[in-house]
Amino acid sequence: MSQRREELARALEGTEERIAAACQAAGRDRDEITLVVVTKFFPAADVATLVELGVRDIGESRDQEAKVKVGEVRDLLGDGRPMPTLHFVGQVQTKKAGSVGSYADVVHSVDRERLAQALERSAQRHDRRLEVLLQVDLDPDPDPDRGGLAPADLLEVAERLDELEHLRVRGLMTVAPLGAEPQEAFARLAELSARLRERHPEADWVSAGMSSDLEAAIAHGATHLRVGTAILGSRPSHR
Ligand SMILES: *Cc1c(COP(=O)(O)O)cnc(C)c1O
Numbered sequence: 001m002s003q004r005r006e007e008l009a010r011a012l013e014g015t016e017e018r019i020a021a022a023c024q025a026a027g028r029d030r031d032e033i034t035l036v037v038v039t040k041f042f043p044a045a046d047v048a049t050l051v052e053l054g055v056r057d058i059g060e061s062r063d064q065e066a067k068v069k070v071g072e073v074r075d076l077l078g079d080g081r082p083m084p085t086l087h088f089v090g091q092v093q094t095k096k097a098g099s100v101g102s103y104a105d106v107v108h109s110v111d112r113e114r115l116a117q118a119l120e121r122s123a124q125r126h127d128r129r130l131e132v133l134l135q136v137d138l139d140p141d142p143d144p145d146r147g148g149l150a151p152a153d154l155l156e157v158a159e160r161l162d163e164l165e166h167l168r169v170r171g172l173m174t175v176a177p178l179g180a181e182p183q184e185a186f187a188r189l190a191e192l193s194a195r196l197r198e199r200h201p202e203a204d205w206v207s208a209g210m211s212s213d214l215e216a217a218i219a220h221g222a223t224h225l226r227v228g229t230a231i232l233g234s235r236p237s238h239r
Contacts, residue, residue, distance in 0.1 A: 005053075012055070015214075018230075019214065019225070021215075022219065032223060034224045036059040036087045037058055038089060038210075040090070040228065041065075042235070042236075047076075047084070055084060060090070061091075062090055063093075066104075067103055070086060070103045086106070087108055088107045091146075097115055097122055106132070106133070108133045108173040108207050109147055111135045111147045111149045112149070116132065120166050120167050129167075129168060130166060132161070132169055133173040134161075135175075136189060139180070148175075158199070169203050172196060173206075173208070174189050174207075174208055175210070186213075186216050186220035186221075205224055208222040209225040209227075211228060211231075214230075
């Protein structure tokens with residue numbers, strides 16, 4: 001085994017142990033939870049290695065990087081191995097929606113109708129279906145750069161998205177506000193999820209929890225964890 005492969009295998013195992021312990025503490029089954037390994041800033045070779053180690057769900061957050069990497073991963077895996085499910089977890093500029101809709105399977109960060117419409121057009125053009133999550137901003141002092149819908153707008157936007165044929169609203173996503181207790185944000189997200197499900201019972205995914213707060217997310221019902229650093233290491237510094 002190469003050194004990097006060993007490193008990734010060990011980190012993956014460590015993360016699985018944390019997930020197992022948190023599931024046990026919360027009385028939940030491991031198979032209620034999807035681990036999305038966020039590989040932004042790391043090379044396609046790492047993605048291919050993770051797939052070989054059994055990872056089925058990969059997260060990316062920057063279109064320019066992701067669209068190139070998807071092709072590289074496909075080449076590295078060859079015909080024998082299925083591609084992982086690609087989750088787009090970062091902010092999407094409306095003008096990038098055409099590209100993101102051509103390769104992503106799940107978009108976690110839909111936070112406005114215009115973006116949803118642009119993704120719909122892209123999915124239609126490429127004859128694909130996209131699963132989408134509505135990103136909610138739970139920061140009492142919202143930062144527009146981080147994205148996310150105001151909780152008050154959630155149900156109305158979900159209603160409108162129902163009309164888009166190539167998108168399927170599967171649930172909610174949030175990033176715990178900086179400097180606040182993640183527990184509080186995740187409890188709030190769970191409440192919003194329950195309200196959304198009254199009208200949209202199939203929208204039962206809850207994407208919450210990253211390297212530093214996955215235990216809190218599992219305690220509050222997360223179905224999807226987005227974990228980068230704890231598995232791949234610190235991201236290479238960038239511009
Ligand atoms: C990068 C990223 C993650 C992963 O964060 P880590 O702290 O490295 O685990 C999760 N969610 C989103 C939206 C991200 O951009």
